[in-house]
Amino acid sequence: MDVSNSGPQTTGSEDWPSDWLRATLGFLALRALSAGPSYGYAIISELERHGFGTIKGGTLYPLLTRYETAGLVTTEWRAGAGGPGRKYFALTDQGRAELTRLSADWRRFATISTDYLNP
């Protein structure tokens, strides 16, 4: 994934309640890695581009570190072209399965919540 390859959806920054982001950032970060290995700034830019606001490094990196410990992602340092290296995060099979499970759970939860809000 590359920051320069911006997707079609550019919904701008949003100021969502921090509780909402705290609850969903885990599988959103996994989703951001589903297209292929990516690095910190690219993940933050991807989430920002899709309207989740600017996620801080102090929030993202501890999450990815925990996922690495749990075996959901692997990391690899790649030398940068003329600049510092980049730490790439990639989904493992376990991470992909977890993303599938959490996505399904979230869709079910969102449907129930939406149905309840719109009787």
Add this chain to the structure above:
Amino acid sequence: MMQQTSDKQWFDQLVMELRLRQVHGSAIGDTIASAKELLNDTGQQAEEAFGSARDYAAALELPSAPKHEWVRKALWPALLGLLAFLLFNQAVVSWTRQELLLVSPAQLILLATPVVLIAFLPFYLDAVIRRIWVCVGITAICMLSGLFSAFATPTNRAEAWLALDPLPWLIGGALVMVVLSLRNTVRSFHSEDDDDITSPLSGPTESTGAGARAMVQVTNWLFPILALAMLGLALAFR
């Protein structure tokens, strides 16, 4: 310039916080490199992107060495070295004057003070590192107890609680110091014990220069060097 200075302070504090958590040097190097990578991409200041260094180090929950491994590996040998050095110092003056080593209870308590303070260091290490006045206070107590122990030295055998032949204590203290220094020297050359902070891409980033290596060896041989200086002084002023 201001940003570079505050970021440097932030990174220094991050390294200290991770060291306090017994995180391995390679993991610290990885954390620093990934944080610098993001700051380079965003142009943010470290505090702005990651919050306080202390909170960030805690949030990372990086794997750490067993909590008291450094006590076994570093503190106990250092404590033994200090004890040997203190015994050597007490014995060296008596030996150069060809007198008995006279010891009073007050002197023993004063000499034991720094040993006890260092032995309990794991319980208050955080406070020593985070609060300068705790560090200054502990250092002052150690220095004053050493100073007062000189005044508490018995002047004659009647005042002494113990009267010992100084030579075995002198030789014993010297042997312990040399053995510990040799052990530390061997360990510092042993790659398995290498806990330097290493960059994930370019290898060691700190403490690898000739000056740093020389400093490690001076530290390893600090007690024997000081003991030799004390022996020289005692011989000069006998």
